Amino acid sequence: MNITRKSIQILKTFIHYRSFVVGIIILIMFLALSIYAIIFYPYDHTVKIWNDIKTWEDYPKLAKPAWIKFFTRINELEGTIILDSRVHRFVKAKSSSGGWTYIILEKTFRYEYDVFPSQIVRWLYVNSSRPVYIKIEWIKPNGSVITVFEKVVERGEYYEDLSIESLDFVYTFCNYLKNRFGLEPNYILNGVIVLMSKEDESILDKDMVKLLKGVYKIVVRAETTDPNTDINIKLDIYGTLYGIVGTDENRRDLFIAIVWGAPIALSFGFVAAIVITFVQLFIAATSAWYGGVVDIVIQRVNEIFMIIPFLPIVIMISLFYNLSLWDLLVVVVALDIWGGRLKTLRAMFLQVKEMPYVEVAQAYGASGLRIVIRYMIPRVLPLIIPSIVLSIPDYVFLEAVLALMGIIDPRTISWGRVLEESFNAGALYKGYYHWILAPALMLVLVSIAFAFIGFTLDRVLNPKLKEM
Amino acid sequence: MPTNNVKMMLKYVGIRIITVSLSLIIAILLTVIIANFGGKMDEIARAEIEFNVWETINRDPYYRNLSNEQRKEIAREMIESITRIVGLDKPYPVRIFIHLRNALTLNLGRSMHITSSSGSRQVWLIISERLPPTILLFTTINLIIFFIELFIGLYLSRRYGSMPDRLAVALAPLSSMPGWFYGIFLIIVFASWLRLLPWGGMVDAPPPQDPVAYGLSVLKHMILPILSWIIAYVPIGVYNMRTFFLMFSTEEYVEYAKVRGVPGRIIERRYILRPTLPPILTNLVLILISSWMGAIVTEKVFSWPGLGTLFYMAIGPVTPDPPVVIGIIAIYAYLLAISVIVLDVAYAIVDPRIRIEGKR
Numbered sequence: 001m002n003i004t005r006k007s008i009q010i011l012k013t014f015i016h017y018r019s020f021v022v023g024i025i026i027l028i029m030f031l032a033l034s035i036y037a038i039i040f041y042p043y044d045h046t047v048k049i050w051n052d053i054k055t056w057e058d059y060p061k062l063a064k065p066a067w068i069k070f071f072t073r074i075n076e077l078e079g080t081i082i083l084d085s086r087v088h089r090f091v092k093a094k095s096s097s098g099g100w101t102y103i104i105l106e107k108t109f110r111y112e113y114d115v116f117p118s119q120i121v122r123w124l125y126v127n128s129s130r131p132v133y134i135k136i137e138w139i140k141p142n143g144s145v146i147t148v149f150e151k152v153v154e155r156g157e158y159y160e161d162l163s164i165e166s167l168d169f170v171y172t173f174c175n176y177l178k179n180r181f182g183l184e185p186n187y188i189l190n191g192v193i194v195l196m197s198k199e200d201e202s203i204l205d206k207d208m209v210k211l212l213k214g215v216y217k218i219v220v221r222a223e224t225t226d227p228n229t230d231i232n233i234k235l236d237i238y239g240t241l242y243g244i245v246g247t248d249e250n251r252r253d254l255f256i257a258i259v260w261g262a263p264i265a266l267s268f269g270f271v272a273a274i275v276i277t278f279v280q281l282f283i284a285a286t287s288a289w290y291g292g293v294v295d296i297v298i299q300r301v302n303e304i305f306m307i308i309p310f311l312p313i314v315i316m317i318s319l320f321y322n323l324s325l326w327d328l329l330v331v332v333v334a335l336d337i338w339g340g341r342l343k344t345l346r347a348m349f350l351q352v353k354e355m356p357y358v359e360v361a362q363a364y365g366a367s368g369l370r371i372v373i374r375y376m377i378p379r380v381l382p383l384i385i386p387s388i389v390l391s392i393p394d395y396v397f398l399e400a401v402l403a404l405m406g407i408i409d410p411r412t413i414s415w416g417r418v419l420e421e422s423f424n425a426g427a428l429y430k431g432y433y434h435w436i437l438a439p440a441l442m443l444v445l446v447s448i449a450f451a452f453i454g455f456t457l458d459r460v461l462n463p464k465l466k467e468m
Numbered sequence: 469m470p471t472n473n474v475k476m477m478l479k480y481v482g483i484r485i486i487t488v489s490l491s492l493i494i495a496i497l498l499t500v501i502i503a504n505f506g507g508k509m510d511e512i513a514r515a516e517i518e519f520n521v522w523e524t525i526n527r528d529p530y531y532r533n534l535s536n537e538q539r540k541e542i543a544r545e546m547i548e549s550i551t552r553i554v555g556l557d558k559p560y561p562v563r564i565f566i567h568l569r570n571a572l573t574l575n576l577g578r579s580m581h582i583t584s585s586s587g588s589r590q591v592w593l594i595i596s597e598r599l600p601p602t603i604l605l606f607t608t609i610n611l612i613i614f615f616i617e618l619f620i621g622l623y624l625s626r627r628y629g630s631m632p633d634r635l636a637v638a639l640a641p642l643s644s645m646p647g648w649f650y651g652i653f654l655i656i657v658f659a660s661w662l663r664l665l666p667w668g669g670m671v672d673a674p675p676p677q678d679p680v681a682y683g684l685s686v687l688k689h690m691i692l693p694i695l696s697w698i699i700a701y702v703p704i705g706v707y708n709m710r711t712f713f714l715m716f717s718t719e720e721y722v723e724y725a726k727v728r729g730v731p732g733r734i735i736e737r738r739y740i741l742r743p744t745l746p747p748i749l750t751n752l753v754l755i756l757i758s759s760w761m762g763a764i765v766t767e768k769v770f771s772w773p774g775l776g777t778l779f780y781m782a783i784g785p786v787t788p789d790p791p792v793v794i795g796i797i798a799i800y801a802y803l804l805a806i807s808v809i810v811l812d813v814a815y816a817i818v819d820p821r822i823r824i825e826g827k828r
Binding site (some may be wrong): 019095172178269300303305306307308309311312313316319321326390393394397400401404405423428429431433436437440443444447448451454455 | 487488491492494495499502503512604616637638640641643644645648651652653655656659660662667733756759761764765768779780783788794800801804805
């Protein structure tokens with residue numbers, strides 16, 4: 001009863017601090033996110049699909065978060081327009097005459113967005129025992145027909161990116177423009193512009209190119225001598241927006257990585273901070289209590305590790321010995337328990353050692369280990385709780401740094417990994433800001449939460465500051 | 469009495485030198501063991517020798533007329549003699565001590581593949597080429613941060629609870645994020661968006677010929693890294709400094725001076741700053757020394773061509789270069805150890821209490 005009343009009172013003190021409340025709210029949000037991640041994205045499964053190219057085939061590349069359209073007020077295509085004759089309904093016609101089989105596939109789609117699609121890709125699936133002549137036509141709303149494919153092919157699967165520059169129909173179109181306007185465009189045409197733009201003089205200037213809105217049509221014609229021939233086509237018209245967070249260069253939905261980063265960051269930070277603190281407490285208390293040789297040895301070892309630079313050694317060890325994130329945690333603990341903090345703690349324990357209640361315990365015949373664990377550590381622990389909380393972001397960032405150095409198992413999904421990938425892809429220079437900012441903002445929120453809580457704890461618990 | 473004093477001090481200094489040197493040796497030994505990757509680096513070195521020997525034999529027309537057997541024999545002999553010269557024929561523990569001896573005598577040898585800009589593979593040359601940019605950037609950063617902290621900290625300690633003081637306390641959580649992290653945001657704002665400052669690197673490409681223009685260009689490239697560290701480390705530094713000074717300003721002799729009516733400036737300078745300066749300066753020296761190691765991530769984010777970047781290259785996952793790693797850490801450990809000893813001696817001269825502890 002008394003204890004609950006007391007804890008309510010303590011809680012009331014904390015609630016006065018607005019920053020504490022904000023910190024707690026953010027933290028609860030992240031805990032909820034972690035639980036969500038664990039329930040809805042089982043780790044093994046998520047890792048598997050995250051690293052599987054096939055899963056992300058139909059997602060737009062480097063799409064920005066979808067909600068930005070409420071700010072930009074530009075109507076952009078979200079996700080992908082998928083036209084798959086194996087799944088969707090196409091106008092299909094098959095006829096034969098004189099030993100020849102003719103197949104026609106037709107599909108229309110509407111494109112009313114303000115922005116060009118990011119990419120257009122097609123797959124062709126040919127199932128025939130004989131060679132097949134195939135012609136694919138792209139019919140624009142203004143009626144102009146662009147032949148994007150015309151070839152005799154065998155059985156198989158054919159992939160082509162229709163948005164690049166070095167395509168036959170792009171060259172043809174360029175010549176057509178030259179004949180029509182007597183001018184060449186002042187830039188290099190690419191497939192998307194050829195397939196999607198208005199065919200007036202605006203196309204000649206890079207900054208003037210206009211999108212042609214309306215109903216597009218795709219027609220596939222096939223001729224072969226095998227009556228059982230089956231032709232299928234899949235056309236992906238990729239947009240520029242996707243989901244809450246957007247996608248990365250490998251078309252992966254960054255939302256999954258952001259969600260999965262939460263439990264990883266929190267657990268790494270928590271475990272590292274707490275384990276390191278307790279090991280430090282134990283070593284410092286042992287050093288202070290036993291004194292003599294034990295103390296000298298611990299002090300010397302501490303000095304050795306203070307000379308070794310921490311981060312480079314951690315990076316080197318994890319690189320050379322190929323450690324996973326959790327093995328790495330052991331190395332981090334082993335190297336990071338040393339340093340100035342150990343000295344400070346030892347000094348604190350030297351004072352505690354002289355306190356009467358410790359003397360009493362000794363008089364009762366308590367063993368050294370018991371005194372260290374039951375009498376000395378509990379005395380100092382409350383004083384360093386703020387610094388434990390404040391050190392959690394350090395370890396969250398340590399994980400990010402290790403990922404940034406490219407030494408964490410590339411299959412792991414974490415904020416640091418996303419940051420590293422975006423960095424290495426030059427997102428900073430190419431302007432894929434959502435890719436960098438998503439994990440960065442998560443890191444900001446986590447560290448701000450712990451910093452707010454930690455500083456409040458410091459102010460409330462640190463008697464030296466309270467006196468003033 | 470004075471001779472006694474000097475003796476005591478010498479004894480103290482002697483003990484310190486011995487303990488610090490021992491720590492230094494063991495620290496470098498550990499580095500050597502880790503960097504050698506359980507002997508794997510020696511294997512790589514041996515394979516390289518073999519490769520080079522065969523290369524010379526296959527290229528040299530003199531050996532061309534010999535039979536295969538004879539060439540094999542010659543290759544075997546050459547490989548053996550080279551391994552013996554390098555010391556690779558010795559058992560693993562002995563080899564470790566050879567590496568240790570080389571590192572301790574700063575006989576850093578040749579890198580495995582990293583070269584200096586002149587194409588040399590002398591580790592010394594490589595490191596000395598990368599050291600100046602790192603020292604330039606991080607000494608500047610740390611000095612700026614130090615003076616901002618010191619003056620704002622002092623100022624705030626006099627105005628405890630005032631508006632600026634509360635602001636400083638409120639800003640302290642900014643320091644929960646590291647400097648390189650702010651660097652990313654600063655690059656986005658000032659380089660990508662506003663296009664005011666360069667993305668990274670140390671000078672414009674191509675570097676300006678005129679030394680003044682060169683200096684200005686370097687300065688321009690230093691702005692963002694400096695700014696990022698100021699945002700990251702000044703808030704907590706100011707907070708700590710202020711708390712530190714506050715604790716000292718509640719000491720009895722300071723209160724007494726205040727009661728006596730000593731002006732605030734003099735109290736600040738003589739009663740607070742003077743006794744607190746030694747630990748603050750020690751801290752500064754240690755921070756400066758350790759900053760010469762380079763900040764790996766900050767240098768990577770800003771593509772600063774310093775020791776941190778070199779270190780990153782030397783531990784690169786595909787082609788690690790242990791001689792360079794050992795070289796950097798050995799030099800760093802030496803610098804740190806020497807400065808620790810120098811500081812200890814300086815303290816022993818200045819502060820009589822330490823000498824007494826030395827006697828004990």
